[in-house]
Amino acid sequence: MERPGRTILRLLGIAAFVFLVIAFICFMLIKLGAAPPVVLLGGPNPMPEERAQLIAEYGLNQPAVVQFIRYVVRTLAGEFGRSWQTGATVADDLLARLPATLELMVYALLLGALIGIPAGVAAAFSRGRAEERTARGAGLVGAAMPSFLLALLLLLVFFRWLDLSPAPSGRLSVVLTPPPTITGSYFIDAILMQDAAAARSALGQLILPVLTLALLIAAQLTLQVRTAILMQLDTAHFAYARAQGMSRDMLTGIAMRGAAPSIWAAFCGQCAALLGTTAVIEYVFAWGGVGQYGLEAMSRGDFAVMQAFILLSAALSLLVHLMHAGVRRVARLRIRRA
Amino acid sequence: MSVVAELRGVSVELGDDDRRVAALTRIDLQVAAGQILGVAGESGAGKSTLARTLLRLVQPQAGTVLLEGNDITAQPERRLRRLRGRMTMTFRNPLAVLNPRMTVRALLEEPLRLHARLTAPARRAAVEALAERLRLRAGELELRPAELDAGRAQLVGLGRAIATQPRLLVLDEPTCELDTVAAAEFLALLASLRDSADMAIVLIGHDITALQPVADRIAVLYLGEIVEEGPTADLLRDALHPYSQALLSAHLPADPTRRGRRIRLRGEAPTPDDRTPGCGFAPRCPIAENRCRSGAPTPNQIGTDRRVACLRVLEGSSRIPLTR
Numbered sequence: 026m027e028r029p030g031r032t033i034l035r036l037l038g039i040a041a042f043v044f045l046v047i048a049f050i051c052f053m054l055i056k057l058g059a060a061p062p063v064v065l066l067g068g069p070n071p072m073p074e075e076r077a078q079l080i081a082e083y084g085l086n087q088p089a090v091v092q093f094i095r096y097v098v099r100t101l102a103g104e105f106g107r108s109w110q111t112g113a114t115v116a117d118d119l120l121a122r123l124p125a126t127l128e129l130m131v132y133a134l135l136l137g138a139l140i141g142i143p144a145g146v147a148a149a150f151s152r153g154r155a156e157e158r159t160a161r162g163a164g165l166v167g168a169a170m171p172s173f174l175l176a177l178l179l180l181l182v183f184f185r186w187l188d189l190s191p192a193p194s195g196r197l198s199v200v201l202t203p204p205p206t207i208t209g210s211y212f213i214d215a216i217l218m219q220d221a222a223a224a225r226s227a228l229g230q231l232i233l234p235v236l237t238l239a240l241l242i243a244a245q246l247t248l249q250v251r252t253a254i255l256m257q258l259d260t261a262h263f264a265y266a267r268a269q270g271m272s273r274d275m276l277t278g279i280a281m282r283g284a285a286p287s288i289w290a291a292f293c294g295q296c297a298a299l300l301g302t303t304a305v306i307e308y309v310f311a312w313g314g315v316g317q318y319g320l321e322a323m324s325r326g327d328f329a330v331m332q333a334f335i336l337l338s339a340a341l342s343l344l345v346h347l348m349h350a351g352v353r354r355v356a357r358l359r360i361r362r363a
Numbered sequence: 364m365s366v367v368a369e370l371r372g373v374s375v376e377l378g379d380d381d382r383r384v385a386a387l388t389r390i391d392l393q394v395a396a397g398q399i400l401g402v403a404g405e406s407g408a409g410k411s412t413l414a415r416t417l418l419r420l421v422q423p424q425a426g427t428v429l430l431e432g433n434d435i436t437a438q439p440e441r442r443l444r445r446l447r448g449r450m451t452m453t454f455r456n457p458l459a460v461l462n463p464r465m466t467v468r469a470l471l472e473e474p475l476r477l478h479a480r481l482t483a484p485a486r487r488a489a490v491e492a493l494a495e496r497l498r499l500r501a502g503e504l505e506l507r508p509a510e511l512d513a514g515r516a517q518l519v520g521l522g523r524a525i526a527t528q529p530r531l532l533v534l535d536e537p538t539c540e541l542d543t544v545a546a547a548e549f550l551a552l553l554a555s556l557r558d559s560a561d562m563a564i565v566l567i568g569h570d571i572t573a574l575q576p577v578a579d580r581i582a583v584l585y586l587g588e589i590v591e592e593g594p595t596a597d598l599l600r601d602a603l604h605p606y607s608q609a610l611l612s613a614h615l616p617a618d619p620t621r622r623g624r625r626i627r628l629r630g631e632a633p634t635p636d637d638r639t640p641g642c643g644f645a646p647r648c649p650i651a652e653n654r655c656r657s658g659a660p661t662p663n664q665i666g667t668d669r670r671v672a673c674l675r676v677l678e679g680s681s682r683i684p685l686t687r
Contacts, residue, residue, distance in 0.1 A: 153379075265460035268420055269523075270447025270477055273440070 036350055040343050045097070047339040051332040052096050056089065058328065065328040068109030082106075100336065106329035108322070115333045119315055124209025125196055126307065126314035130299050132235045137242025138292060144243065145250025146277060149258060160247055167244020172302045176237045176309040183233060191229050193310040198226040234310045241302060242295045249294075253287035254280050286353065293349040297342045366432070367563035368417055368450070368531045369393045373426030375412055375587075384635040386412040387587045390426070391662070394563040396530070399553070401578030401595065402567045403610065405632055409587040410567045411455070414535045417565060418450050419443055431530055448478030448527035455536045457516035461508040467519050468504040474526040489526070497522045497552070514545030521549070525556065532556075533565045538573060550577045571607075572614050575599060583607045586633050586643035589662070593669030603671045606644050608683050626683050642674065649683050650675065 058065045067079050080086055083106075084095045099105075105115035148160035167175075183190040196211050197203055201223050204214040212231060215223035257263055257280040266279050281288070304316025311317070319334030321327075375387040386409045394400040404410050415421040419428055419435050428436045430450055435443065451474075454460045461470055471490045475481055481489065494504055497518050508516055517537055524532055534553070538546035554577045557564055568574050574581055575595055582592040583606065591604040602608045612626040630647040639646060645655040655674055662670040663677055675681040 260459075261454055261456065262460045262462075264415070264420060265454055268418055268447060268452050269474060270444045272444065 048097050051335050052093050105333035108327050108330045110327050115329050122315045122318050128210040133238030136239035141243035141246025142250050144247040146254055148251040149254035164244045164247040172305045176306055179233055190233050195311050196230050201226055234306050237306055249291035250288055253284035257283040293345050297345040300338050300341050366393050366395050369429040371427040373423045375423045396561050396563050399557050399564040399566055399578045401574030401581040403571045404584030408584040411535055414533045417533050418452055449529050450531040451524035451529040452533040453520040453524050453537050457520040463508050467506055471522050474523050478527045493522050513540040531563050535567050591671045603676050603681050604673050605648050605683050
């Protein structure tokens, strides 16, 4: 019998190890950078007092091992240094931008799953017919589509030609003031504050970036869910259920239950890969989230931000992995108890 | 005798777009009420596909599938669903198909829920009656599949299949996972069902001798074609197709005074992938002639109710000479 406490400990151990590896890579980014660390961290022309402060803060005149340990300890304490672009601490910058990114990601995941999973199931059940070929073709096109290209195409059609969506200029029309932060989602906060104009504008701004991400997620989910369900359709117990004369809904339920682990894994895979795609979409729509912040830091050589962004991506992946493994364990324990 | 299920010129191809194989080719078959039709053949001969085609779980590419005289070849799934209580089937590995979370009682009740409009008490009574017919042991109704051995599980599978009093019952190698005693019990139960329930039963097995005790007629399947079909007694006494002869001679008689006169087939067991023109059995047939490799034989009626698909059978030269 497996003890859940030990499983959690093992997963946390793996997480700690992965964190150390990622932290090492981030650390080496500075050591192997094409400029002195002071320039990488403090910008092209740091003032003498800034220099001294950076050297003291990072222990830059100490041996590399000590520097690495200091880096790990500082990171664990939530200190990621300062962005020379914004002048603020990276931690503050990230916290300020995180709600915007989460808003995009959560809506996109929900919409993507809502489109992708039913499409995959329908494709599998219409095996060999035109419906399947259509769903599969659309899935392949979507899965092969570069994210920025899809975003630009949608902008071309809905903004430029049809004029149905607002300009890609952030989360809210520039003439409106953002609602006070309650959940961090402009749309929900505006509704909570009963600010109809802000809510309408926030929703309008959300539609295209969310749709872009959701379509990309849905395309891959369609393909993955289709495969998972097809494998169920070929099992003996499914053929048996069909021979029993079960209704289409009952059969769908049976196939879904059998494919649930694969579908859950596919969904988690989408969650883990999402931050990278979101960064590109944020850039296109000037969304001002974490992703855009990270991308701009990379193009300008703001190394403290780059380090933090890499760590954030890794943390997100680890979180998704823990979520995936955790749900699987719980499901397995429930099956065993039944 | 009324014909319950019939296949007319049925061909089935399996696989996806890139790779299609002919699983069944121009099958003609009838099975009547109160009759057990045995179907024998090697692995890959198309036995399971035949079972699934009879129930229209597989859509044939050509030919007609009839149930009680009604054409069900092109029926949409929705319409077929209502017929599924009248044509049922058991699967090779019962433990792989029974829902592990349900008790035997719930498993036997499920087909009644799906197909019979019964009140809850009537349904419970029907399950009890069914358990009695299956000769289930006391307390067995409350067990779950994991607590059953293959023999008992197959019995539950049979119970589910006959719960709705079907007209056609197809059993796909029901005894292949069972030990000898359980298999004999199962076949005895099947014979009693045939006599009491007036259904048409198709019993599929890879072993002619396992079919022999209960089957009224036997069809021999080779590479998706029926090479010989006829009454069990005739076929066992005097098999006419070379393949049936080989299949029968693979069994040593339980009689030490009869010396084993075995026909050994050369070559690999066939797969539908590497079909040659002409007779499908020709590459392994000990008495094949050149014409066998070019022209495919059509089934020839022999006597009143036998048919054999062999070019040499009309000349009476289809028997493999037993040298040694």
